Amino acid sequence: MTQPVSPPRDDTPKLSSQAERSPWRAVVARADVRTLSLLGVLAVLILIGGITKPDEFLDTRNLQLVLTQASVIGVVTVGMTFVIISGGIDLSVGAIVALASVWATTVATQDFGFTGVLFTAVLVGVGCGLVNGVLIAYGAMVPFIATLAMLASARGLALQITDGNTQVVTIDGILDLGERDSYILGVPPLVLMFAVVTIIGWLVLNRTTFGRRTVAVGGNAEATRLAGIDVRRQRLYLYLLSGLCCGIAAFMLIILSGSGQNTNGNLYELDAIAAAIIGGTLLTGGRGTIVGSVLGVLIFTTITNIFALNNLQSDVQQIAKGAIIVAAVLVQRRTANTT
């Protein structure tokens, strides 16, 4: 092994070299055909929305609405993207969101105030991530199994805490963040939080050693280990990161819905995985982008919005959603092969 951590795939962006030459060119180079095709899909959707419901769809409030609805699952997807790039999977995200939200709202009903709720949500998220990480990194458990176990137990715990009840939050400071009065330059606070998480995620993945190690672990874990990188610790951090994102998402969901319920975050794991896959992240690890994942989330949310505006029923929605996942991935294969 003379060559340390070599990029495992040809299409893995060679971050350091390009970035050194010209940061902007690197950005453009990375906005490859895959990302452009996603933007194309989004543009087509916007066109469809604009044609079918011009008044309602192309309204500022609708834009705010779509972005707000994308925010919670978007934050979860950023964490999920890191995990999948490293060759792992986190099936427990939805359950962690549920557990963090009910725990935080339990605190809220006991009147610990704004920071108490935020702190609890994030802490519970990180705690669950820590358990996942330790089991996977040091207990040598397969991520699928470890996070499946977390899914079951976190949901059970959430049900136990709420006793099946909906925990309504009445703390004004939290609820205000979901109101239109607190929009900053027309941007809802939730969307700003989503933007901040996305930008930090992008920077961490593309500009730090941590990001490069994540890609390396996903590309070839053994080679990475031989290159002297502590792969286990890296894995631990990645699941912690995913848990942290879930904690933040739970707090955002409390702002959005004004309550905590054990059914929160239902099927988030599948939505987040689907968004990441549509965004071009390889399920086998080693490749993926934050921008792609966020576009994936936006595509899903826009579809839902267009369906609702046109009063399509849920059966049609589900069928169409499935078809669009298949179509998007097929289109991506095509464009990826031709580059």
Place this chain on the structure above:
Amino acid sequence: MPELTSRRGLLFGTAAVSAGVLLAGCTSNESDDEPASNDQPAADDKKGKQVTIGFAGPQADHGWLNAINDNAKSRAKKYEDVTLEITEGSNDTAAQIGQIETLINKKVDVLVILPADGKALTQVGLKAMRAGIPVVNLDRIFNSPQAYRSYIGGDNFGMGLNAGHYIGEKLKDKKNAKVIELAGLDNLELTKQRTAGFDAALKNYPNIKKVARQAAEFTVESGQAKMSQLLQAQSSFDALWNHDDDQGVGALRAIEQAGRDDFLMVGGAGALSAMQAIESDNSVLKATVLYPPTMAASAIDLARALGQGKGISGLAEFEIPSSLTLYSAVVDKENVKTYLPTGFK
């Protein structure tokens, strides 16, 4: 639990009195036969034959289902002669079948079953009946009348009907009135029935048109998401019917976030938070249509009476009826005080 005491009083105390009055009334008629002079005595609060009741319900991951469990448990606790065997709730059909078979093997005297899916659990209901265990089918009905001795449940069609009539009366003087519907889980039979009842009622009001319907998932999160989309899609409408008060918490949140108050909202089920909102009258929520979880307490009463071989008081019948469908009362500001104690968290 004050609501149980009052209800119990209603069922057994006053009912016994009114039965007496009824008897007196009957005897004063032409017929001199004493109807229901009770070879079969009616069940009452007095300690009778010991009965073991097996209770199998779905997973209580929702306010209403949780209230069902609570009602069953606290009702059973009231009777010295009742032992309740409860299985762990499950939304998985196969798991629930297994649990009911366990209860059959344990040879409980009577079974109360709230199936996750009525059609799918018909076979195990039949099995219990063949084993000589009478089944009280709670809420989601079995496919075959042979699978249960007695059915008690809510009226989903009636919920829609009463919600529709309430909205219809409120809007009857309004030309070209528009209503929208926020339905529950679309893959449940009950959702279709609620919608069918609603549509049937609206047919009586030609000035009203239903302009949109979206299905949510009985959760706060889905209620918020679907409602905010509906509000965006419909720039103006006059009334909203929301199938479920739990998802209504989310729907109300979305309405508040959109700053809308140009319509009236009717909820469904009868959650405490909804009733409190109706009472304080500071939101668009003006009424809710009941789907009372007290039916679980009544199911325990029926099961106990079946186990002791008694009838129920207040009716002339010797035997317990094979079917009881509850009434979906509309709770609004006028009568909310009466129903508030039955509101569930």
